[in-house]
Amino acid sequence: MKAPKFPQQVISLAIxxxxxxxxxxxxxxxxxPKSFGKYGHYRADAADEVxxxxxxxxxxxxxxxxxxxIYVIKEKSNHRGLSCEVCHGAAAKHIEAPDEFVPDAPRGRGYCPLCHGYNPSRPTGFPQIITLQHNPGKPCMTCHNPHNPLLPHSPEECSACHREIASQKRVSHHSSLPCEKCHTVPARHTTDPRSALPKKPTTREFCGGCHDKNAASPKEIPRIELASHGGRYLCWECHxxxxxxxx
Ligand code: HEC
Ligand code: HEC
Ligand code: HEC
Ligand code: HEC
Ligand code: HEC
Ligand code: HEC
Ligand code: HEC
Ligand code: HEC
Incomplete structure (x- = not known):
């Protein structure tokens, strides 16, 4: 009996x-590595090394x-959420030998804008400045205590914190409406914003107060049929x- 003969390409593939x-x-x-897989899909020795x-x-x-x-002041300030070592860098060595290893303090103007420089992707209301225009040439600490960054005077304009919204409204059909026409703003909102949030409109009737065809508002305001216009959706789902x- 002869062994079955495989074609050449099958043999090449097999090799x-x-x-x-x-x-x-x-x-x-x-x-x-030796310890791989001892506990799971990783090198067990890595745990000890770390x-x-x-x-x-x-x-x-x-x-x-x-x-x-400093600790006590900062705990009550608007920087309460920041750990000391965020600004001062790793300080474990400083604790062991306070005089030998003294942490740096970020005194330059470049530092604070890492968080406070204007950037449209930051959350609404986060305190931001345009670094080049905001009191140029002076270190931030001449006016703000980094451990208790109170504003020298509280900003009165909504636009100080809601820059984007204010500049959109300024060029819109609603430019003549003050923010307070639609939002009831507690006084505390401008000094401690998150603890006292303003109210927002919640119903179609609110907008209807000016825009319903029967509303007693100035004539030049464009009108809609409140009962049917836009179906049952809230006005701001479309406008x-x-x-x-x-x-
Ligand atoms: C937002 C950043 C920031 C945070 C958070 C921060 N510091 Fe500072 N710290 C600074 C800056 C900036 C200076 C320099 C101040 C100056 O020169 O006027 C400083 C100065 C200091 C000094 C030098 C003495 C003084 O008062 O000028 C000490 C000590 C200190 N910080 C400790 C702390 C401790 C402790 C914490 C946490 C409880 C902390 N810092 C949190 C930014 C910060
Ligand atoms: C055991 C006491 C001790 C502890 C704990 C300690 N410090 Fe200090 N710290 C000192 C002393 C003392 C100095 C002054 C050192 C000097 O000027 O030679 C100092 C100075 C500083 C400075 C001044 C730097 C400057 O430029 O003037 C900073 C910032 C600082 N500490 C931050 C911290 C932070 C952040 C912590 C917590 C992680 C901390 N310290 C914990 C004792 C301590
Ligand atoms: C790691 C990010 C971070 C850094 C760095 C930082 N801040 Fe802040 N800052 C915050 C946060 C968070 C708040 C609280 C914002 C809020 O309440 O909505 C704040 C609030 C403030 C406020 C507003 C206080 C108020 O009453 O509204 C000022 C002013 C301020 N910081 C100044 C500084 C200065 C000056 C520095 C540099 C020494 C600095 N910040 C560094 C995160 C930072
Ligand atoms: C000459 C004083 C002065 C200096 C220097 C200064 N600021 Fe201010 N800062 C103010 C005053 C006053 C306000 C109150 C709001 C306003 O009038 O713009 C303020 C407001 C702020 C706010 C809140 C802005 C808002 O709209 O909520 C932040 C954040 C801030 N400063 C950060 C900084 C940082 C970061 C630096 C350094 C790069 C700095 N400031 C330097 C005086 C100063
Ligand atoms: C000192 C800064 C600051 C000033 C000044 C300020 N706000 Fe705010 N505002 C905030 C912050 C911070 C939030 C919370 C944003 C978040 O949670 O995302 C907020 C939230 C709001 C909200 C949303 C509330 C919600 O439930 O979503 C409205 C509406 C609002 N502000 C209106 C105003 C109006 C109107 C003014 C002027 C009268 C004003 N704000 C002035 C910082 C400020
Ligand atoms: C015509 C009424 C009207 C005016 C005027 C108005 N708002 Fe609003 N605003 C609303 C409504 C309605 C919402 C809720 C939108 C939603 O839930 O999607 C809202 C939501 C907000 C929010 C929550 C975040 C967001 O973008 O939805 C902030 C902050 C805010 N307004 C600030 C302001 C400020 C600051 C002004 C003045 C510059 C202002 N508003 C003027 C009707 C108004
Ligand atoms: C206090 C009265 C008042 C309230 C409340 C009000 N608006 Fe207006 N609205 C106006 C005025 C004034 C105009 C601009 C008329 C003009 O352009 O001459 C306008 C214009 C409009 C326009 C037309 C824009 C265009 O392209 O012509 C729309 C859409 C609109 N508002 C939607 C709303 C919505 C949605 C609400 C509720 C969140 C609302 N309005 C609340 C007064 C109001
Ligand atoms: C489903 C989306 C939708 C909803 C919800 C909606 N609208 Fe409109 N709205 C439109 C469209 C699209 C137009 C432009 C075409 C038209 O006039 O029908 C418009 C036009 C308008 C105009 C301008 C009318 C004119 O004659 O110039 C006003 C004012 C207005 N809407 C107010 C409102 C108010 C107030 C509400 C809430 C009660 C609302 N809209 C809800 C889609 C919507």
């Missing part, structure tokens, strides 16, 4: 396959012992209230 398989087995034996690294950050509570004055358009 390539055998080499690849051999390579994989060799790599598995030679290259995969645990043995030096601790660099002390945590803000560690600062209380020696800098209680942006700060820049309404009817096209």
């Amino acid at each position: 390539i396959f055998a080499i690849l398989l051999g390579g994989l087995i060799a790599a598995r034996i030679l290259l995969v 645990a043995s690294l030096d601790i660099k950050y002390a945590g803000y509570k560690a600062c209380l012992e020696c800098h209680d004055d 942006y209230p700060h820049h309404p358009e009817a096209k």
